[in-house]
Amino acid sequence: MAASALRALRGRLLWAAPPRVAPAPAPAPAPTPAAAAAAAAGPARGVGTAGPGPQEEEEEAAERPQFPGASAAFAERLRFIQPNVLAGIPVYRVMDRQGHVRCPDQDPQLPQELVLKLYKTMTLLNTMDRILYESQRQGRISFYMTNYGEEGTHVGSAAALDDTDLVFGQYREAAVGAAYAIKRANANQAVVCYFGEGAASEGDAHAGFNFAATLECPIVFFCRNNGYAISTPTSEQYRGDGIAARGPGYGLLSIRVDGNDVFAVYNATKEARRRAVAENQPFLIEAMTYRIGHHSTSDDSSAYRSVDEVSYWDKQDHPISRLRLYMQGRGWWDEEQEKSWRKSSRKKVMEAFEAAERKLKPSPQLLFSDVYREMPPHLRKQQAALARHLQQYGEHYPLERFEQ
């Protein structure tokens, strides 16, 4: 392929690593030879092609655009870049749906103890979800959100972090600020920030990505793309190639993974975390998964999606089943252990729930605490006013559920 055409292609390439970072990370696939060559080549000529000599190089250098804002080559043909240049960023996985490892060199070779811990954590979460969802229906708690189908994204990524890493469950820009501060402190910590594909539409995400890249922060952005933001399907949330495709636009190294494959999630998070800290740069992981449950106890998803669709994911592609098949394949798990674990995990959750239920709620005096670090005079006055009010009208309030 002519060097000029190759350069033109490179200029149009969307999702390869941004120019300043030379090597692409090992698990990231390069789907077409041209793209792979272009990604690996950087500013040099294409691999395996005869480029121009030194004199022509000089002439071409004079012909390059000098804009401070961008350093790509000129293009002489009017051509709009397609949103999905490579027909979508591929989904990295380690296991297939039957729990078989596809490429042995991608198996993280986690010790049995750790794999059992992954499984037990995912299933304990699942058990807790069932019990708490039911308890909301019974009026024992006010509100709950389940994690059905997404256990792999939570547990796989958490397992790849250090105990001292900072986890932000949302708050994308704040996560970046925290990452900047810990970078300055040389703390050898990473920040991980989780959010859904819906939250990725907020300006916060845009600000977070841009600041993380320009300020070179050790942060892993972890997007859980589960197909729905309450009732809004992804086709109404975005028109581009999901969230991973936005990363390179900000200068982020990005990857899309199978969120239902706990090892793929683990591998990507582990490597992203390592490099984020070592190189002080942000990473974006988009974990594809499916929200099997309703958005929350206030939602009935049968209003906007078919029961068949949900059933497919529950039965055919579930992170817990996939890991169980892997474990059974290695002789690390069987029906006996499954039955016994289900029983004991349920008991564990029930006991914790009942103990919590028996506790009194904190005193209403604490309504006024922690607004500021110290309680200012006007709040002390209001606190006293409430106390007086309750002395007189206390019978109309559920005081018996609260400490004095």
Place this chain on the structure above:
Amino acid sequence: RSGGRGSQPRPAPAQRLAGAAEASRARGNVSPGSRTAAPGVAAAVGASPHLEWLGQTQKMNLFQSITSALDNALAKDPTAVIFGEDVAFGGVFRCTVGLRDKYGKDRVFNTPLCEQGIVGFGIGVAVAGATAIAEIQFADYIFPAFDQIVNEAAKYRYRSGDLFNCGSLTIRAPWGCVGHGALYHSQSPEAFFAHCPGIKIVIPRSPVQAKGLLLSCIEDKNPCIFFEPKILYRAAVEQVPVEPYNIPLSQAEVLQTGSDVTLVAWGTQVHVIKEVATMAQEKLGVSCEVIDLRTILPWDTETVCKSVVKTGRLLISHEAPLTGGFASEISSTVQEECFLNLEAPISRVCGYDTPFPHIFEPFYIPDKWKCYDALRKMINY
């Protein structure tokens, strides 16, 4: 340090300032004199006598006093960082000149053009335990960050039961009319934030006040917004101590005692009401008590109410529009606490309920003639 103090132990700077203010009030002579810089605006000039014992002073205008405070803060606190649009080269109002060279590019740096990002990032820096000093280029641009300030910063400590906080966050922004700022370079948005429990809002009237109040905000363990009257950046000049010092938050200052009317304002408007007090004395023989509120949230109800109990009349003035402006909060509280002491309805002299106009600015602002007229009506009520 000044000689002639004998062998008495030296009190801490904040106490010195408070003690000096008391003495100063007793003398009836508190703030520096005035020099008109723009119609209706007086600037503070000359030495504040009660700051002598804070050591060497230097002539500084408002933006220089801010730079001095920031310099002190970064010298003392190795975690402190300053960030925002264009702060690296020194800032559009020169408040950060020289700081990047002195403290390094990892401590004084530009951010992308994104106010929600600036504040959100600042929250994160503070949550991680470092001191975050965020600059919003104009208070008019603070609104994209409103959600971050109100829903995140203000509630961080409360919602986590004090497990986490962003108390080491300070947001600075140029504020108020400047003669030609029009809709988007003149706003005074303190009222929007006054309605938000969990943050503090501070507005200085002069270089000496600005440095001490800003240092207090930076050291305060709650997220603070510090509005800087941009019209005073160059116009206000004082002898300002070079060393750090603190002026307490949530303490209003009585600049001038009086017996007939209480005048309350903050920022630039303090200089207007000081002129009005002089006019009232000369033309009407009326004695005014002039109060600079300094902290909008939480505000010093005690000082204001004590004054109104004495005078029986209250006039509050601010550039921000009348409806829902912070004068309404003061008025409401004072009538609750001092109802029987009032000789006349409380008067608010404010901007009109319009966007801040461009060519009509001279007619819009609550100048000394409008304040004087309202005062006259109160006296004759």
